[in-house]
Amino acid sequence: MQTTTLRLHTAFRIGEVDPRVFGGFLEHMGRAVYQGVYQPASRHADAEGFRKDVLEALERLRMTVMRYPGGNFVSGYHWEDGVGPREHRPTVRELAWNTIEPNEVGTDEFLSLSRRMRWAPMLAVNLGTGTPEEARNWVEYCNGASGTKYADMRVANGHADPHDVKLWCLGNEMDGPWQLGHVPADQYALRAQQAGKLMKSLDPSIELVVCGSCSPLMPNYMEWDRTVLDYVAGLADYVSLHRYVDNRADDTPDFLAVTNAIDRQIEELDAVCRFVQAKQRTQKRPYLCFDEWNVWYKTYNREGLDPKGDFPRHLIEEIYNLEDALVVAGFLNSFIRHADSVKIANIAQIVNVIAPILTRGDELLIQSIYYVFEMFSKRRNGVALRTSVQGPTYRGTLNGEVHYVDSSAILDGRELKVFVTNRSLQAEAPLEIELSDEAISRVENAELLTGPDAKAANSFEKPHVIRSVEFKDVEINAGKVRVQLPPLSVLAVTLELG
Ligand code: AHR
Numbered sequence: 409m410q411t412t413t414l415r416l417h418t419a420f421r422i423g424e425v426d427p428r429v430f431g432g433f434l435e436h437m438g439r440a441v442y443q444g445v446y447q448p449a450s451r452h453a454d455a456e457g458f459r460k461d462v463l464e465a466l467e468r469l470r471m472t473v474m475r476y477p478g479g480n481f482v483s484g485y486h487w488e489d490g491v492g493p494r495e496h497r498p499t500v501r502e503l504a505w506n507t508i509e510p511n512e513v514g515t516d517e518f519l520s521l522s523r524r525m526r527w528a529p530m531l532a533v534n535l536g537t538g539t540p541e542e543a544r545n546w547v548e549y550c551n552g553a554s555g556t557k558y559a560d561m562r563v564a565n566g567h568a569d570p571h572d573v574k575l576w577c578l579g580n581e582m583d584g585p586w587q588l589g590h591v592p593a594d595q596y597a598l599r600a601q602q603a604g605k606l607m608k609s610l611d612p613s614i615e616l617v618v619c620g621s622c623s624p625l626m627p628n629y630m631e632w633d634r635t636v637l638d639y640v641a642g643l644a645d646y647v648s649l650h651r652y653v654d655n656r657a658d659d660t661p662d663f664l665a666v667t668n669a670i671d672r673q674i675e676e677l678d679a680v681c682r683f684v685q686a687k688q689r690t691q692k693r694p695y696l697c698f699d700e701w702n703v704w705y706k707t708y709n710r711e712g713l714d715p716k717g718d719f720p721r722h723l724i725e726e727i728y729n730l731e732d733a734l735v736v737a738g739f740l741n742s743f744i745r746h747a748d749s750v751k752i753a754n755i756a757q758i759v760n761v762i763a764p765i766l767t768r769g770d771e772l773l774i775q776s777i778y779y780v781f782e783m784f785s786k787r788r789n790g791v792a793l794r795t796s797v798q799g800p801t802y803r804g805t806l807n808g809e810v811h812y813v814d815s816s817a818i819l820d821g822r823e824l825k826v827f828v829t830n831r832s833l834q835a836e837a838p839l840e841i842e843l844s845d846e847a848i849s850r851v852e853n854a855e856l857l858t859g860p861d862a863k864a865a866n867s868f869e870k871p872h873v874i875r876s877v878e879f880k881d882v883e884i885n886a887g888k889v890r891v892q893l894p895p896l897s898v899l900a901v902t903l904e905l906g
Contacts, residue, residue: 411838412799412813414826417845418905422792423748425818428528429740430785431473431754432466433700434518436481437505437761438723441513444759444767445521451770457512458521461772465765466525466758469778470785473575474527475699475754476518480504482580483536483588487546490514492565504588508719515550516562519571528575530617530699530754533603535579535596536589540603544610547576551611575615575752577699578603578640581622581650583632593632597639604643617697617752620647624673630680637684637694646697646752649677652762653735654705657805660731660862664831665804667738667814674698674742678749696746698753701739703732703777704762726762729865730874730896733776733857737814737829737898740784744816744827747792755781768868775866776874779857783876783900784827790820799839802831813837813893824848824903830893833862837893843905847887850904854879858897876900 434440445466448457477485481504489498490511497511515531522529531550533543545558550571552559559570578600581587591599596619604616618640620633633647651673655663674696681694707724728736736755743750755777759765764778795815803809814829830837841848856879866873882901883890893899 409812409832409835409837410800411840412797412811414813414815414817414828414839414841415796415798416793416817416824416841416843418793418819418843419845420794421819422745422794425744425747425788425790425792426751427472427788428752429743429750430471430788431475431530431752432469432471432527432758433475433479433754433756434477434758435479435761436477436485436502436509437479437757438725439720439760439767440757440763442720444761446513446517456517456520459767462759462765462767463525465772465774469764469781471525471527471758473530473752473754474522474525475530475532475577478504478532478580479700480580480587482532482534485534486538486542487515487549491516491549491561505721505723507721510719516565516567519550519573529571529573530575530577530752531573532577532580535582535599535603536587540599540606543603544606547607547610547614551614574613575617576607577617577648579619582619583626583628584622593628593635594639597636600636601639601643604640608643615645616643617646617648617699618644620649620677622650624669630676633677633680634684637681641684641688641690641694642692644694647677647681647694648697648699649673650700651698652700652702652704654703655731656705659805660833661802661831662804662807663731664734664738665807665810666735667742668804668807668810670739670742671745674746674750678746695751696749698743698750700756701753702756702762703728703735724762725760725766727865727867728764728775728777729863730776730859731862733780733874734829734831734896734898736777736780737784737827740780741814741816741827741829744792744818745795771868773866773868773871774875776857776859779874779876780898783855783857783898787818787825787900787902790818790823790825793817793819813839822905823852824905825900826903827898827900828893829898830895832895834895836895839891839893841889842887846905848884848889848903849887849906851882851884852902852904854882854899854901856894856897856899858894862896
């Protein structure tokens with residue numbers, strides 16, 4: 409393959425990479441909470457019932473924000489069921505996933521876990537079957553000083569100090585007909601406006617995320633966003649977008665070219681945000697919150713859902729392979745390239761349910777996508793730089809033309825972090841990285857992820873098929889980097905300038 413040249417300039421900056429782009433999502437769904445982060449009967453359980461092995465693995469991902477408790481689950485969830493003494497909490501029929509919710513884990517447990525993990529909590533309120541007032545009461549429960557009803561309820565439950573939750577989502581995927589309480593855009597917008605006003609009156613320091621279109625496949629894609637923003641632009645700090653991508657066609661080159669579609673979705677929503685901002689002549693620009701993203705298509709588990717069946721159910725426990733890991737790198741590259749508009753993003757989800765980590769009894773498996781998230785997350789600080797790429801391209805069947813090498817770059821003082829993916833199935837990609845105004849003097853460290861073929865994946869029996877390893881073959885010559893990227897690989901490299 410011909411050489412790809414990645415040209416950068418330290419003054420050509422996109423914007424600070426918001427650390428909250430490295431967030432996660434924990435839903436009361438399948439085995440994410442129960443048998444995921446929480447399993448009092450496990451030999452790994454701590455005094456609070458959380459699994460230490462799972463938390464240690466999550467710790468390495470250095471996630472910054474954690475969205476909770478849903479997802480679809482939240483649209484039927486009443487937060488008061490999940491607080492107070494456990495023996496008084498009701499077990500309820502859960503209709504989003506048609507299962508049972510014992511409410512053993514609720515607000516206080518999640519917020520104590522968040523403190524421990526240094527996650528900024530991001531709570532989603534129920535705007536499906538819940539009311540704006542219920543949402544307002546939850547803010548008081550979490551953030552109110554003692555002396556009023558819901559704040560005192562928290563104090564009585566053993567939490568004298570406010571939890572101080574800053575990020576709140578106004579519902580989940582309310583444009584989806586599958587969502588409990590789904591309504592047309594203008595009706596959701598009114599609910600969101602009422603709830604948002606009450607919530608911000610209670611605590612003006614909170615930030616709000618309104619539901620945008622949950623997929624470009626929705627019939628009212630972007631029309632939904634425009635309508636919602638017309639009502640709530642002044643209140644909304646962020647608009648949400650979701651994306652689950654698939655390789656149902658078993659067309660790996662096209663699957664890997666999905667970065668075009670991700671870039672495009674971000675740019676389309678940002679355009680609507682800027683349009684409404686201009687129309688309303690306001691200084692307030694709603695930013696983007698990509699609060700669910702991942703690869704998801706191999707497992708649906710829709711059939712056979714049985715409320716009287718096992719609890720917790722094994723729902724959408726996707727096995728991730730090498731090509732999925734490259735696509736996860738593609739999402740992260742895209743978020744970095746759009747650092748000026750994407751301020752929060754949450755990989756969906758964190759354990760068992762479409763997740764980088766799987767548990768089986770007391771065992772734990774690290775999946776391919778875990779390593780990619782870790783490679784980026786540990787190098788995330790700094791300002792995103794524009795990348796000018798010159799090199800060979802190919803055309804995906806549906807996703808259009810892309811460079812074989814996908815890329816992003818972050819500058820942090822005298823450190824330059826570069827992330828590159830070689831999408832070729834067979835060919836090595838020779839790559840040069842150069843800065844127009846600076847020399848690159850040293851490789852601080854580099855990690856590579858690759859594997860025997862696109863479908864190779866880790867399993868409990870063979871857990872180390874795909875993992876990141878230290879990479880020594882990054883050369884520096886005359887202030888430029890030269891490297892040969894193996895086929896189907898992701899490289900993250902930290903370089904020193906000077
Ligand atoms: O993450 C799984 C589900 O996907 C979420 O509950 C929902 O918001 C989305 O459709």
